[in-house]
Amino acid sequence: MPGNRYRIRVATPADIPALHTLIEQSVRMLQKHDYTPEQIEGALNHALGLDTQLIDDQTYFVAELAGSNEIAGCGGWSFRRTLFGSDHGPSRETAFLDPTTDAAKIRAIFVHPGHARRGLGTLILKHCEQAARLAHFVRFEMGSTLTGVPLYTLRGYTPGETINVPLPNGEVLAVVRMTK
Numbered sequence: 708m709p710g711n712r713y714r715i716r717v718a719t720p721a722d723i724p725a726l727h728t729l730i731e732q733s734v735r736m737l738q739k740h741d742y743t744p745e746q747i748e749g750a751l752n753h754a755l756g757l758d759t760q761l762i763d764d765q766t767y768f769v770a771e772l773a774g775s776n777e778i779a780g781c782g783g784w785s786f787r788r789t790l791f792g793s794d795h796g797p798s799r800e801t802a803f804l805d806p807t808t809d810a811a812k813i814r815a816i817f818v819h820p821g822h823a824r825r826g827l828g829t830l831i832l833k834h835c836e837q838a839a840r841l842a843h844f845v846r847f848e849m850g851s852t853l854t855g856v857p858l859y860t861l862r863g864y865t866p867g868e869t870i871n872v873p874l875p876n877g878e879v880l881a882v883v884r885m886t887k
Contacts, residue, residue, distance in 0.1 A: 713827060715770050717765050722778065726778070726781055729780075730755070732819060734817070736820040737818070738755075738852055741852065746878045753793060754874065756796065758785075758792065761784075764787070766786070767782070767815070770782075770827055782815055782816030783835055784813050784835040784836070784844075786839075787804065790884070791815070791849070791850030792850075797872055811844035811847050811848070812848055813835055828855075832859070832862055847886065848885070850884055851866075851882065851884075856885070859885050863887050865887065868884050869881050869884075
């Protein structure tokens with residue numbers, strides 16, 4: 708059971724270097740069947756990566772292997788308008804959402820390749836949804852990579868429009884807007 712194997716806690720600024728490393732490993736290994744190496748390299752620290760605003764807002768979490776400080780995964784949610792992307796990502800909108808009319812944004816869920824396909828992504832997603840519900844949000848929205856669409860669909864999200872994100876290196880990354 709994943710809940711016994713991992714412990715989830717709020718991410719802190721001290722976690723940032725480890726999170727950058729985990730996210731790069733996750734993207735390079737787990738998304739290589741859905742995106743080209745050029746798309747992956749162009750997307751890292753842009754469309755895909757850490758948004759430290761989530762850490763500042765205390766809505767970003769790390770999942771540690773139980774009994775250690777090893778970060779196995781991460782993810783968060785936001786009460787701000789930005790749908791996806793890192794600190795340097797496209798379409799940043801820091802305005803606040805209204806939980807009575809807006810959907811909370813599920814953001815930046817990444818799992819270390821060594822912990823993939825063990826239920827950790829689902830555990831982080833459920834934790835993020837629960838935290839957003841405590842802030843009175845009842846709907847959720849995300850910008851999912853192609854790699855994440857099957858998981859999120861299984862967890863009740865409905866795929867919507869595909870957003871073609873221009874990358875700094877001239878490539879384009881497909882991201883799917885999903886809602887629940």
